[in-house]
Amino acid sequence: MKQSSMKWVVLIFALSALLMLGACKKKAAPPPPPPPPPPPAPTASISVAPATIQAGQSGTLTWQTSNATDVSIDGVGAVQPNGSQSVSPTDSTTYHLTAKGAGGTQEATARLTVTQPPPPPPPPTPTVTDEDLFSQNIKDVYFDYDKSDIRGDQQSSVQADSQFLAQHTNINITIEGHCDERGSTDYNLALGDQRASAVKSALVAAGVNASRIKTISYGKEKPFCSESNEACWQQNRRGHFVYQK
Amino acid sequence: MKGTGLSTYEFLRSNTYRATMLAHTKSFLLKRMDKPARAGGRQAARSGGFAHAFVLLACCLVSSVAGAQDWVKTGTSLGVAQVRLAVADFKPATNDPANAALLKTFNDTLWNDLDVSGVVELVSKSFYPLQVPGQPPEVNFLAWNAPPPNAAMLAFGNLGVAGGRLTVQGWLFDVKNIQSPQILGKQYSDAASDAAARVMAHKFADEIIFRLGGGIQGIAETQIYFVSDRSGHKEIWAMDYDGSNQHQITHLGSIALSPRISPDGSRLAFSALTKTGWEIMMYSLDLNRAVGFPHFGGTNLSPAWSADGTKMAFSSSRSGESEIYVGDASGGNSRRLTTDKGPDVSPVWNRKTNGQIGFVSGRTGLPQIYTMEADGTNQQRMTDQGYAVSPNWSPNGQFLTFAWVRKYGPGDPGALDLYLMDIASKQWVQLTHDGGKNDFPSWSPDGRHIVFQSNRSGSLQIWSMLADGTKLQQLTFTGRNTQPNWSWK
Numbered sequence: 001m002k003q004s005s006m007k008w009v010v011l012i013f014a015l016s017a018l019l020m021l022g023a024c025k026k027k028a029a030p031p032p033p034p035p036p037p038p039p040p041a042p043t044a045s046i047s048v049a050p051a052t053i054q055a056g057q058s059g060t061l062t063w064q065t066s067n068a069t070d071v072s073i074d075g076v077g078a079v080q081p082n083g084s085q086s087v088s089p090t091d092s093t094t095y096h097l098t099a100k101g102a103g104g105t106q107e108a109t110a111r112l113t114v115t116q117p118p119p120p121p122p123p124p125t126p127t128v129t130d131e132d133l134f135s136q137n138i139k140d141v142y143f144d145y146d147k148s149d150i151r152g153d154q155q156s157s158v159q160a161d162s163q164f165l166a167q168h169t170n171i172n173i174t175i176e177g178h179c180d181e182r183g184s185t186d187y188n189l190a191l192g193d194q195r196a197s198a199v200k201s202a203l204v205a206a207g208v209n210a211s212r213i214k215t216i217s218y219g220k221e222k223p224f225c226s227e228s229n230e231a232c233w234q235q236n237r238r239g240h241f242v243y244q245k
Numbered sequence: 246m247k248g249t250g251l252s253t254y255e256f257l258r259s260n261t262y263r264a265t266m267l268a269h270t271k272s273f274l275l276k277r278m279d280k281p282a283r284a285g286g287r288q289a290a291r292s293g294g295f296a297h298a299f300v301l302l303a304c305c306l307v308s309s310v311a312g313a314q315d316w317v318k319t320g321t322s323l324g325v326a327q328v329r330l331a332v333a334d335f336k337p338a339t340n341d342p343a344n345a346a347l348l349k350t351f352n353d354t355l356w357n358d359l360d361v362s363g364v365v366e367l368v369s370k371s372f373y374p375l376q377v378p379g380q381p382p383e384v385n386f387l388a389w390n391a392p393p394p395n396a397a398m399l400a401f402g403n404l405g406v407a408g409g410r411l412t413v414q415g416w417l418f419d420v421k422n423i424q425s426p427q428i429l430g431k432q433y434s435d436a437a438s439d440a441a442a443r444v445m446a447h448k449f450a451d452e453i454i455f456r457l458g459g460g461i462q463g464i465a466e467t468q469i470y471f472v473s474d475r476s477g478h479k480e481i482w483a484m485d486y487d488g489s490n491q492h493q494i495t496h497l498g499s500i501a502l503s504p505r506i507s508p509d510g511s512r513l514a515f516s517a518l519t520k521t522g523w524e525i526m527m528y529s530l531d532l533n534r535a536v537g538f539p540h541f542g543g544t545n546l547s548p549a550w551s552a553d554g555t556k557m558a559f560s561s562s563r564s565g566e567s568e569i570y571v572g573d574a575s576g577g578n579s580r581r582l583t584t585d586k587g588p589d590v591s592p593v594w595n596r597k598t599n600g601q602i603g604f605v606s607g608r609t610g611l612p613q614i615y616t617m618e619a620d621g622t623n624q625q626r627m628t629d630q631g632y633a634v635s636p637n638w639s640p641n642g643q644f645l646t647f648a649w650v651r652k653y654g655p656g657d658p659g660a661l662d663l664y665l666m667d668i669a670s671k672q673w674v675q676l677t678h679d680g681g682k683n684d685f686p687s688w689s690p691d692g693r694h695i696v697f698q699s700n701r702s703g704s705l706q707i708w709s710m711l712a713d714g715t716k717l718q719q720l721t722f723t724g725r726n727t728q729p730n731w732s733w734k
Contacts, residue, residue, distance in 0.1 A: 146611055184634035184648060184661075184684055185502060185728065186547045187605055187612050189523065190560060190567035190588035193544040197565065216522055217544050221479075221500055 042068040042101035048087075048110040054117045058088035061095055061110065068099035068106070089114055130171055134243045137164045138173075141199050141239040146183070148194035150202055158199070161241065162206035169209075172244035175199045177217040178224070180233035185219060192217030199239035214244065327366035328457050331389055331396035331420075332356055334370075336379030338405025338412070347411060347442040348404050354443050355400070357487055358450030358465045361718055363693060363711040364458035368396050379403040381416060381427070390420040397421055398428070400453060404442070411437035415449045417456065428456055443489060464689045468732040469696055470494070470504040470513060471707055475724025481515055481528070486689070486696075486709070486731070488720030495528060495535075503547040507554050507574070508733040512536070514548035514557065525559055525576065539576040549592045550574070551619075552599040558582075558592035560604075569604050571619065582621030588612075591635060594619070596688075596733075597642025603627075605634050614647050616668065627671060632661075635685045639712075640692040643668060646676070646712075648684040648697075663697055665712070676714040687731045688712070696720070696729040 046063040053059050062084040065071050072078045074096040076085065087093075089112060097108045139157035141150060150158060165171060177192030177199075196215035204210045224240075225232035334352045337344040360367055374388040378401045389396050402415035417429035429452055433445040444466070451463025464486055473482040476493060481504045484491040495501050500518040507514070513528040519540070525548050527538040543562035550557060551574075558571045564581065567588040572579030583589040587608035595601040600619050605612045609626075614633045617624040627633075632650040639646065649664045661682040666673040677683045681701030688695055689709075696709045705725040710717045 146607070183632070184612075186560070186590045187588065187607070187634050189502075189544060189546055190562065190590045191607070193562045193567055194588060197562070221518075 039102035039104075040067050041103040042066060042099045042106045044068065044071070044097050044099035044106040044108045046073070046095060046097040046108045046110045048095060048112045051111070052113040052115060053088070054115050055090050056088070056117065058086045059112050061085050061087055061112075063097050063108070065097070065099040065106070067103050068101040070100040071097070073097050087112065130168060131243050133164075133168065134171060134241075137161075138241045140241060141195075141202075142234060143195055143237040143239070145180070145233070145237065146191065148191060148198045150198055158202045158206065162203050162208055165203065165208045165212070166206075169212075172212045172214075174214040174216060174242040174244055176222075176240040176242060177215065177219075178222065178236050178238050178240060179220045180236040181220050181223060181226075181228065182233065183220065189217050189219035189221075192219045195237075195239050328364075328398055329368050329394075329396045330359065330365040330398040330400065330453070330457065331368040331373060331394050332359060333373060333377035333399065333401040335401070335413070335415070336377065336403045338379065338403040338414070339407050341406035343406045343437055344404065347406065347437065347439065350439050350442040351404055351413065351446045354446035354487070354489075355450050358447060358463075359400075359453060361487070361694070361709070361711070361716050362450070362454045362458065362463070363713075363716055364454050364461065365398070368394050377401060380414075381418075381430075384418060384420070384426070386420050386423050386426070398457065400449075402449075406437045409437055411435055411441050411445070413442075413445045413449070417453055429453065440490065443485070447485075461691050461693065462734075464691050464694060467690060467734065468506070468510070469687075469707065469709075469720070469729050470506050470732070471698075471721070471726055471729040472502055472504065473721070473724050473726045475726075481513065482726075484720065486694075488707075488718075491721065491723075494530075501526075503728055504730050505548050505550055506730055506732045507550050508552060509554055510732055510734065512574075514538075514550065516546045516548065516559075525557075527576075537576075541579070547591045549594055549602075551594045552596045556594075556619075558594065558602055560588075560590040560592065569602065569621075571602070582617065583624070593636050593638050595638050595642050596640050597638075603636040603638055603645055605636065611653060614645060614666075616645075627666060627668070637686050637688055637695075639688050640690060646686040646688065646695060648686065663695070676710070676712070678714070679717075685728045687729050689731050690734050694731075696731050698727045698729060 042065060044063070044065040046061065048059050048061050050059055063082065065081045068081055071081050075093065092111065092113045094109050094111045099106045138161055141154045141157050144151055175196045177194070177196030179188040179192050183191065196217055200210070200213045200215050203213060220236070223236045225235040332355060335348060337348060356367070359365055372393040374385065376385065378384045380403065384399065389399050397419065399418045399420045400415065402413060404411070404413045412432065412434045415431045416427060418426040419428055420426060431449055431452060433448060435441040447465030450465045454461055454463040467486045468483055469486055470481060470483050472479050478498050479500045479502065480493055480497065481495040481501050482491060482493050494513065497517055502516050504513055504515045511529065511531050513530060515526055516523055517526045521540050521542065523544040523546055524540045525538050525545050527536050529536045541561050541563045544567060545559055545561045548557050548559040555574055556571055557574050557576065558569060560567050561570050566586065567590055568581050568583045569589045569592050570579045570581050585606065585608040587606060589604055589606045591605040593603045601616055602619055603614060603616045606615050611632045612634050614627040614636050615624055616627060627645065628649065630651065631653045634648050636645050636647040645666045645668060646663055648661050650661050660680060661684060662678065663676040663683045663686050664673045665676055676695070679701055681699050683697055683699045686695045686697040693712055694709055695712050696707060698705055699708050702719060705727050706719055707721040707726045707729045708717060708719050
């Protein structure tokens, strides 16, 4: 009996061992599920028409992408997957489109060449400058009531004016004679005439060619100031310089 | 004087020269004008009564300086009554619906013409009887020649439109002479229009003034030329003497000044700002367009016609300073008359003799009035002080009117007023006293009215008055209106 018991122990042991061993052995992998298909790579293209513009003109960017979730163009920013946009850069620009998607990243570029327009004919800068200089430098000459002689405090104006005209011999002028409102119409026109002539004479005496100077009287017809007080009247009693175009 | 229109206030402000002048002129005028009226005809007319009035005026100017007396009051104290004229509203002669408006125009115009004439004393309409005549048989003499109207004369008549034609019949009756009352009977007919009614009223008024005013030629059909800026630019305009019918003559779009109508009324000379400066320009009222006049260069101003219309005086700075020149009316053969230093402007001819020229000169400083012979000799200074401009010669040749700030200087801001000066004696009388700046007087052809510019109403407008300063009337109201010039006839 003892022997048969042994046999059962051995058998159980052996079976256990076998079972243990079997448990320790790597199990065979289960059959894998079918793998998902790999995401397709994005595509992208960009073009610009026309390819060449002049500064100030505009071109049209057109782009198409597929399989992209995130589309951007450098210098433009995030954009729709497909679209077009008008651009007007001042300099030649390469538009760099980046399309990112699950299947990867795709880039495309388009170059817009900007040509500078022919420079406009230079403005007649010398004339403008002359007129600016004229208004900056010329000083009107003011008069006393009912007088047409140039008073002492106005000599410096006449001197400055004649110097300016001597330096800019291409400038011709009209001197307008003006009067304040108090006198009568006709007499004021004659007085304005004398004031304009007095300024002209002073300039000619200082060396300005008389042919460059015209005179006209406005009397009290075109006042600078319309109030009835001495400050205003003084404004209106003057020889006014006008640049002759 | 009767105090019509002239307030006590004004009398109080009047100086003694003026007061005396008024008194003498008035009394004289009244005597003159009563004569032909009482005579019921025009035999006493045409005697140059008004010229004599001014002779007397000149004398009284002198005497008034010697013995100025305090002014009390004019009017009844003078002991001479003006002709009391009643003017009944004209009555409709037909049933045409156009009558009402034309009657108003006619009656208003006739009344105003007679009122401003200064020849008659108009009896207030509130004194009139209820029934006014439209025909001679309808005149109730007792209702007119006794108080309350107590009229010496009655003007009446009728107006009617028939078939598009306007017919006016008017009479002037001496209602104190019941046996032979008619002094005047007139009929006018023309295509019906407001303007026609106005002209007929003017013509009838002139007939009455001629008979009651000692042969004075009426001025109701005269014109006044002036400068107005109401179009946006200063242009030359014209109007009837009473301010009606104002219309634009020039359309230059620059600045036009100093209109001067020729003696025959056909041409208008003026100065204007052109591309070459201030030049004299000429406008034909017959052709309704500008006609040629030479450009001289420099500043050319204020043309003045000689009385015979053959010569033109003006100022020009073509040779430097502003001087007086005289040339043909066409602008040819101009010759310089003044040579002094200082501006010479605003020439005006002696309308009576055609032999002298008045002008303004600044040769001594502030502008003064001068006269000279038409060849430039015998230059005489007329004003002795202040600021004197804008001379105008009276039709009888004896007087200059001008604008004068008599006492000019700091702290003495005198007003610019109109003055009348007797040329022989250099005695003067002040015509305007009512404030504002008054300038550019111009005589009416009958020598009894003066038109001028004044800002007394707050803006520059044209006014007229009798030559003694009474009967002030504002003629323009739109824009700024200056430099009036009364036609010669």
